[in-house]
Amino acid sequence: MTMAPAMGETSPEKLLAPVLSAFWDEPRSWTLETYLRHDGYQGARKALAMAPDDVIAYVKDSGLRGRGGAGFPTGMKWQFIPQGDGKPHYLVVNADESEPGACKDIPLLYAAPHTLIEGIVIACHAIRSNRAFIYLRGEVVPVLRRLHEAVREAYAAGYLGTNVLGSGLDLELTVHAGAGAYICGEETALLDSLEGRRGQPRLRPPFPAVAGLYACPTVVNNVESIASVPAILHRGKEWFRSMGTDKCPGFTLYSLSGHVTNPGQYEGPMGITLRQLLDMSGGMRPGHRLKFWTPGGSSSPMFTAEHLDVPLDFDSVGAAGSLLGTKSLQCFDETTCxxxxxxxxxxxxxxxxxxxxxxxxxxxxxxxxxxxxxxxxxxxxxxxxxxxxxxxxxxxxxxxxxxxxxxxxxxxxxxxxxxxxxxxxxGKGCPFDPSKSTLWADGPQNFPLEVNA
Incomplete structure (x- = not known):
């Protein structure tokens, strides 16, 4: 697995970096037995043998940035937790995936929930926490059931509970189902909801790292951010940095949807382009051309075909005028109003x-x-x-x-x-209605938005 090369240096398929999705298609991929066959909990064993501050420094040195929003460095977020304050520390995993176009956390939790649980063990050891919560979108009942079963397996095998893997860490993990409010994807609204109140954002400061859940120091991370940590600890920070870009290293999941031939989850290095992803997915649906797309779901400023070669990393997308966010790539062709x-x-x-x-x-x-x-x-x-x-x-x-x-x-x-x-x-109406407009009298070629060079 290497950094994404420039277009033309290799076939697009070789740019894929299956780590999180490496065994999603295996029978019973969600079980502990399958996860252990794929080096499951090896990263946790390595982390638990390290001092908590060393784990934070290791994740910080890897360059891992949050995979669900503004791309804030994960290790730095953990570092903000005050030490020696005498208060309990909490880890909250934001699994309330509800951004229009976002669909990466739910498949990950459905196919390989132990990836997240192992990441939680590592993160809780790092921030000195004995209590963790997964806040899951309540509508996804099949995922909720698999998460509950994975947590049960982890407790039974000694990966959760008292004295995890003989390390002295006691860790309790609770899976909490939300009631389906998009606003609860905002971290402070999520914390209010978790405490039993109406989900509404809090005024900041204080920030969650100082006064979060139950007014105690709290780390709130996205699912993919925490799930990426086990591979970093197991395979090494240098391995992780060998993918992606200098400022945005590593692998990530891209949700490709809309008018494309093969929509789905594509796991590749940070910095891959939409043109490369479209080449892998068969391009836009036959006979149609790209008109506009979103790099980070509907809450990000839209791009057009002129942005096909913008590297999909936080800094490059930001410099081009949008936000990478959840990496929800919604593609719309020329038939869309x-x-x-x-x-x-x-x-x-x-x-x-x-x-x-x-x-x-x-x-x-x-x-x-x-x-x-x-x-x-x-x-x-x-x-x-x-x-x-x-x-x-x-x-x-x-x-x-x-x-x-x-x-x-x-x-x-x-x-x-x-x-x-x-x-x-x-025109007193939508020009895309043939009965009201002659906008398409000369055919869709009026929009010169080619996808494939």
């Missing part, structure tokens, strides 16, 4: 707003009203400036990142497809 897609996303954010802050609560409501009018052909040109103005008043001014996520697709779509919004207004 941008206004309709953005309207549906905004309806989602308006519905999922917790209502705590005015910019998000009121702003998303009015964004939906404007977008529905524009989609239906009842909008005015002044509405486009109003859309941008309301989005700007939400972006960076809401209590949490949900408001930013609601504004991102609107502002980016206006940047790239303002003409399409205007066509809805001047």
């Amino acid at each position: 941008v206004v309709r897609a953005v309207t549906r996303w905004t309806e989602f954010y308006a519905h999922e707003s917790c209502g705590k802050c005015t910019p998000c609560r009121e702003g998303t409501y009015w964004l939906v009203q404007l977008l529905r009018d524009i989609e239906a052909g009842k909008g005015r040109k002044a509405d486009l400036d109003k859309l941008a103005d309301i989005s700007d008043n939400i972006n960076g001014k809401s209590f949490c990142a949900l408001g930013d996520g609601a504004a991102a697709p609107i502002l980016s779509s206006l940047q790239h497809f303002r003409a399409e919004y205007e066509q809805h207004i001047t």
Whole structure:
């Protein structure tokens, strides 16, 4: 497994780096027996023989960055936990995967739950925690059942409970099913929900590392972040750094969905491009071309075909004007109405707003009203400036990142497809309806958005 080479140096298939997904297709992959056949809990044995601070330093040196949001260094996050404070420390794993387009944590937990449990053992030893929680999205009942069974197996085998593997670490792990609120993917809203309160973001500071769950020092990590740790400890930080880029090393899961020939999970090195992933997945569906896509789910500013060769790592995507986030690559072809897609996303954010802050609560409501009018052909040109103005008043001014996520697709779509919004207004309806428009009179080639060079 090596760093992703430049296009043309090797076939796209050789860029794949199956680590987390290495044995997902094996019979009964979710069992402890299968996991042990694939070097399961070897990383935990190595970590438990090290001092907690040494484990933190090792993960920090590996360069692992959080795999579910802004890409904050995982080891540094662990390092923020105060030591010698006399308070219990908690680890909370955020498995409330609900970003539109995101589908990597659920397959991982369904196919190989022990990968996460081993990572939890290592992380709890590092931050000196005896209590861990997995906050799972409650709708995914089959995953919940497998997680419960995997935890039972781990307790029975001595990987959880009293004196884990003879190390002196006592560790209790609880799987908690949430009630299906998108806002609980925000770490402080998740903590409030876990404590039995309504899930709403907290004012920060204090940050969870100082006053998190039950007002005690808490680390909140994404599923993939914790699940990546066992392989790092077992195979070495140099091995991990041999993949990806200098600032974003390692492997990761990319969720490829939408109008592609073979959607699914593709595990490759950080820094791979969408062009390479499309080559692996068979490209866009036959006879169609890429129009726009999201690098990090619907809450990230959209990209177009001109961004096909942007390396999919946190820094490169950020420099290009978007966010990698959950690596939810939604691809839409030329048959998709941008206004309709953005309207549906905004309806989602308006519905999922917790209502705590005015910019998000009121702003998303009015964004939906404007977008529905524009989609239906009842909008005015002044509405486009109003859309941008309301989005700007939400972006960076809401209590949490949900408001930013609601504004991102609107502002980016206006940047790239303002003409399409205007066509809805001047044409009194969606130009993608053949009965109302001649936009496609000359065929889809009016959009010169080639995918395959």
